[in-house]
Amino acid sequence: MPRDHRPSKSIRVLLAEDQQMMRGALALLLGMEPDIEVVAQVASGDAIVDAALLRRPDVALLDIELPGISGLDAAARLRDEAPDCRVLILTTFGRPGYLRRAMEAGAAGFLVKDGPVEELAAAIRRVLTGETVIDPALAAAALSAGPNPLTARECEVLKASVDGATVADVAGRLHLSESTVRNYLSAAIGKTGTRNRAEAVREARQQGWL
Helix, strand or coil, X not given: XXXXXXXXXXXXXXXXXXXXXXXXXXXXXXXXXXXXXXXXXXXXXXXHHHHHHXXXXXXXXXXXXXXXXXXXXXXXXXXXXXXXXXXXXXXCCCCHHHHHHHHHCCCCEEEECCCCHHHHHHHHHHHHCCCCEEXXXXXXXHHHHCCCCCCHXXXXXXXXXXXXXXXXXXXXXXXXXHHHHHHHHHHHHHHHCCCCHHHHHHHHHHHCCC
8 A cells, every 4th residue: 555645745756758858848847746746767667666766756657668678567576676656657658458567567557648747647646545547548448459368478479579580589589499489479470360470569569468
């Protein structure tokens, strides 16, 4: 459960966003709220947990696609290493699969970046009370899309294939046999309804499964 916060105490926020202009604008706008203080700003996923442990924010506002580890992976680490910090995902990519993964990682909210800053500030306050705040349109899309059909291993193999790696390359990276990699790729292609692994990677990314 989140810690009790009195109205007179500022809400401490960590902001993770790789685009400097966006990060600066968000920090400025949130800092204008009378009860919110941005205590840390980071540009990569790898820096999130260390910054949270050092600055002890009440809420971590995380983008998904960051250099280093993703905001979703960082959210899972924060759940384990800084459990008092509530996580709110703020992203350009409102994909149903991302929402499901964010909730599995322990995030308390998921919003897209095109909303007004007043709505974001309200969401920050709400997650501190124990609420879960999710963009309504995205929640509806996630329900209609259904769960991710890919297994964790199939996702791992697809991720290892994104840079045009050969089957042998993927097998070496993941310490699997080439026939096993081919089987995983074949299964992923079938489940995504695509014709080849490049299309499977593209579809899985579009759905937010990777």
